[in-house]
Amino acid sequence: MIADGRQAGPDRRTRRARHIVWLAASCLFVAAVAGEACAARPITVAGAASLTDAFEELGRHASGQTRVEFSFAGSQTLRTQLEHGAGFDVIALADSTPMNALARAKLIDAPQELARSRMVLVAPVRTRAVRSIADLGRPGVRVLLAVSAAPAGRYADRVLANIGADRALGENLRRAIEANVVSREADVRAVLAKVALGEADAGIVYATDVEGAKGRVRVVEIPDRLNVDATYWIATVRGNAGPEAAAFVRFALGPEGRAILARHGFRH
Amino acid sequence: MSDPGRGRREGLAPLLAASLPLALFTALPLLALALRPDPAHWLAQLGSEAARRALALTLITSTVSTLLCIALGLPVAYLLARYRFRGRAALDVLVDLPIAIPPVVAGLALLLAFGREGWFGRFLAPAGVRLPFTTAAVVLAQVTIAAPFFVRAARAGFESVDVRLEQAAWTLGAGRWRAFWTVAVPLARPSLIAGALLAWARALSEFGATMMFAGNLPGKTQTLALAVMSLMESDIDTALAVSALSLLLALVALTAARLVARSWRGTGP
Numbered sequence: 001m002i003a004d005g006r007q008a009g010p011d012r013r014t015r016r017a018r019h020i021v022w023l024a025a026s027c028l029f030v031a032a033v034a035g036e037a038c039a040a041r042p043i044t045v046a047g048a049a050s051l052t053d054a055f056e057e058l059g060r061h062a063s064g065q066t067r068v069e070f071s072f073a074g075s076q077t078l079r080t081q082l083e084h085g086a087g088f089d090v091i092a093l094a095d096s097t098p099m100n101a102l103a104r105a106k107l108i109d110a111p112q113e114l115a116r117s118r119m120v121l122v123a124p125v126r127t128r129a130v131r132s133i134a135d136l137g138r139p140g141v142r143v144l145l146a147v148s149a150a151p152a153g154r155y156a157d158r159v160l161a162n163i164g165a166d167r168a169l170g171e172n173l174r175r176a177i178e179a180n181v182v183s184r185e186a187d188v189r190a191v192l193a194k195v196a197l198g199e200a201d202a203g204i205v206y207a208t209d210v211e212g213a214k215g216r217v218r219v220v221e222i223p224d225r226l227n228v229d230a231t232y233w234i235a236t237v238r239g240n241a242g243p244e245a246a247a248f249v250r251f252a253l254g255p256e257g258r259a260i261l262a263r264h265g266f267r268h
Numbered sequence: 269m270s271d272p273g274r275g276r277r278e279g280l281a282p283l284l285a286a287s288l289p290l291a292l293f294t295a296l297p298l299l300a301l302a303l304r305p306d307p308a309h310w311l312a313q314l315g316s317e318a319a320r321r322a323l324a325l326t327l328i329t330s331t332v333s334t335l336l337c338i339a340l341g342l343p344v345a346y347l348l349a350r351y352r353f354r355g356r357a358a359l360d361v362l363v364d365l366p367i368a369i370p371p372v373v374a375g376l377a378l379l380l381a382f383g384r385e386g387w388f389g390r391f392l393a394p395a396g397v398r399l400p401f402t403t404a405a406v407v408l409a410q411v412t413i414a415a416p417f418f419v420r421a422a423r424a425g426f427e428s429v430d431v432r433l434e435q436a437a438w439t440l441g442a443g444r445w446r447a448f449w450t451v452a453v454p455l456a457r458p459s460l461i462a463g464a465l466l467a468w469a470r471a472l473s474e475f476g477a478t479m480m481f482a483g484n485l486p487g488k489t490q491t492l493a494l495a496v497m498s499l500m501e502s503d504i505d506t507a508l509a510v511s512a513l514s515l516l517l518a519l520v521a522l523t524a525a526r527l528v529a530r531s532w533r534g535t536g537p
Contacts, residue, residue, distance in 0.1 A: 080500060142401065147484060147498045182401035186497060194483075198385040199400050247498025 042067035043244045044087060046078045048094035049187040050117070050179035050206045051232065054264035055092070061260065062251045066244040074187035076149040079160050082107055082237065087104060089245035090232040092252075094188075094206075095151035099233040111233040112253060115116040115266035117206045119155050122195050122213070130202040134169065136174065137176030143185055144191045152188035155228045156204040162226040169226075192217070206230060208265040232266070302512050313509035322495035322510060323418065326517075328405065330471035333410035337418040337467045339459075340411070345422035346452065350431070367416045374412050375480025382408070382481075405482035406489050410471035418467040425459025426452060436486045458529050465525035472517050490516075 047055045050137055052072045052115055059068040071078070071086075075093040079102060082088055086100045092114055092193065093099050099111040123130040136143055147154035164174030191203040198218040210219050234252055236245045251257050258268060313319060335381035348360060366374055381397045383389045389399065399405045429452055438448035453460065482489040482497060492514045499507035 076500060110315055144483070149498060181485065183489065184498065185484060186479060194379075194429050197379065197383060199379060199383045 012188065022068050033172050042069045043089040043248060044069050044071060044240070045090040045092070045248060046071045046073075046086070046088040047092045048075045048078070048096055048151070048232065049073060049189040051092055052189065053212055054208070054266065055263050057260050057264070058252055058257055060246075061256060062248055066247075068248060074146070074150040076147075076151075077187075088237050089242070090234065090248055092238055093151070094230060094231060094232055095154065096231055096233055097154075098151075099235065099251045103235070106238060107237040108237050111235040112249070113232040114232040114252060115258075115261045115268060116232070117208045117230045117266055119152075119159055119204050119222055119230065120207045121202050121222060122192060122205055122210060122217040123202045123220060124200075125196040125216060126193055126198060127201055127216050127254040130220060133221060133226065134173060136180060136202055137173045138180075139176075141180050141202065142182045142200045143177060144194055145181055146188045146204075147184040147186060149217065150187050151189070151230065152204070152206060153184060156232050158228045159190065159204060159222060159226055162228075166226060213266060274383065280337050298515060301508070302515060304508055304512075309505065310509045310512065314513060315504045316487055316503075316506050318490075318495055318503070319506055319510050319513070322490055322492045325403070325406070325487065325489075326472060326491040326493075326514075329406045329410060330468055330474075333407050333414055334418075334464055334468040336407065336411045337415045337471075338464055339465075341415050341418040341422060341463075342453075342460075345419045346426050346448065348419075349423045349426035363419050364416055366413050369474030371409075371413055371474065372409040372480055373476075375409055375477035378409060378412060378477065378481040379407075385498060400481060401485070401489060403481040403482075404489055406478050406491060409477035409481045410474045413474050413477050414467040414470040417470050421463025421466060422456065425456030425463070428459070428535075429455040452501040462525045462529045465521050467526065469518055469521035469525070472521065473514065 016210060033246075045055065045059070045068055047070055049072050052070075055070055055072070059070060062068060071081075071088065073081075075095055075098050078086075079093060079098040082102060083105070089210060091099075091102070091108060095113070099108070102108045103111055121130060121133065121136070129138070130136060135141065145156040148154060148157060160174050160177060163169045163177065164171045183194075185194065188205050188209060192205050192209050192213050194200050194201040195205075196213040202220075204222075207219075210217060235250055236249055252261075262268070288289065342360070342488065344363060348356065378523070379386065379400060381389065381516070382388050382392070382405075384400065392399065399408065433455065434447050434451050437451045438444065442450065473493060474491070475497070478489065478491060479494060479497075484490050484494045486495075487497075490498065492510055495510050496507050496514070517534050
């Protein structure tokens with residue numbers, strides 16, 4: 001009996017400890033779930049990846065009573081998700097093409113122009129390989145672009161086409177750059193992240209993307225004659241969106257929203 | 269084969285009914301995918317440049333990865349099955365870890381380790397070895413994600429081999445090395461092959477780690493899964509055809525694994 005008791009002692013203690021761990025874990029889980037469930041229904045804003053920082057600030061300032069939740073991804077992904085019934089209330093994409101397609105399909109209300117941006121080159125701060133657009137074609141330079149399905153990838157393709165058509169730069173440079181492209185990333189933020197990690201020598205991203213990677217990437221401007229005018233569009237989703245969604249769009253397009261977007265480098 | 273559960277019929281109907289939701293839940297989306305493109309159109313799409321290059325790259329890389337999984341996984345599986353040593357539990361967890369972490373995280377870890385500025389990558393770079401954004405990186409990503417599936421199956425296979433058979437081989441003068449190849453491996457073969465096919469199936473479908481570590485370039489690192497992602501907007505028909513094709517490959521791999529496992533079961537050495 002005594003021997004049993006001695007053996008049972010630590011055993012019982014470990015069992016009690018295990019119970020406490022289980023209890024604590026369950027409480028945390030229940031609290032987290034309950035917290036989510038009790039809060040008022042938030043509106044969901046689907047935003048192009050390049051709008052991430054600006055929209056998060058918009059969300060903090062816009063939310064009076066309503067909570068705003070964001071879903072950031074490549075514009076092509078968000079468009080596909082909405083076409084297949086994703087429960088967004090507001091959608092903002094980085095190109096007019098997918099927005100017009102959604103409007104034609106009567107999935108969203110009339111899109112309104114939200115902001116403009118342009119493309120820049122980014123390169124890791126520690127490397128010196130790329131100082132101008134012509135350097136992109138030098139042998140061994142590793143260039144990243146977004147996938148052509150994403151607006152940023154289409155804009156990058158257009159910049160390359162402009163380089164090919166340019167008298168001073170020309171078709172040979174365009175071809176050399178295309179040969180240097182090592183990957184087409186899923187969205188523009190992935191391009192930026194891998195350049196910031198130093199795994200590529202350069203990438204083409206929105207001027208407005210760079211802020212989040214300050215200190216890790218250098219910006220090389222793309223001359224205006226080669227650049228593109230990237231437009232962002234915003235709309236409420238049909239059928240789903242309530243007055244809060246319309247209020248968010250109004251806020252984003254209003255003076256306060258414009259100021260926030262301008263602070264993140266967007267133009268109007 | 270005296271399986272007490274075999275041949276029993278009572279209770280079958282309610283269990284079948286209870287299994288229906290999961291079966292339907294899995295089968296319906298796959299059916300929707302398989303039946304969406306009409307077959308003639310489908311084949312035409314598969315003839316497209318993007319689809320052909322993605323298919324070839326996927327078949328080559330997944331086969332190389334499977335061979336690597338076997339070469340690297342066999343010693344680990346045998347070690348875990350046969351020996352008790354310090355750190356065994358840690359090794360066990362380590363081997364299973366890639367199953368539990370998101371593949372994107374595994375890819376990011378690979379990038380931080382073998383990238384140009386990574387722990388090992390910075391020593392590889394001066395030697396002219398660059399891994400990220402290469403076909404080798406695709407293989408590495410697939411091996412990382414698929415190896416646990418081979419090791420788990422191979423280990424179970426070795427554990428089911430009676431250790432006394434190997435001991436008999438030793439006493440008959442065979443070295444450990446020879447006994448391993450002539451006794452343990454042949455007896456564990458069904459599990460080894462099933463494990464290899466599972467690893468192959470997993471390598472075929474790898475997306476996250478590949479996207480992160482190897483990037484996405486047609487003909488070089490764009491496997492079937494990445495091609496689907498890239499084609500989604502520009503060419504939805506090809507995206508659907510490529511999706512259906514990966515479904516077909518997965519069916520082939522898993523059916524082959526089952527057939528192999530069954531053909532060896534109960535027949536003995």
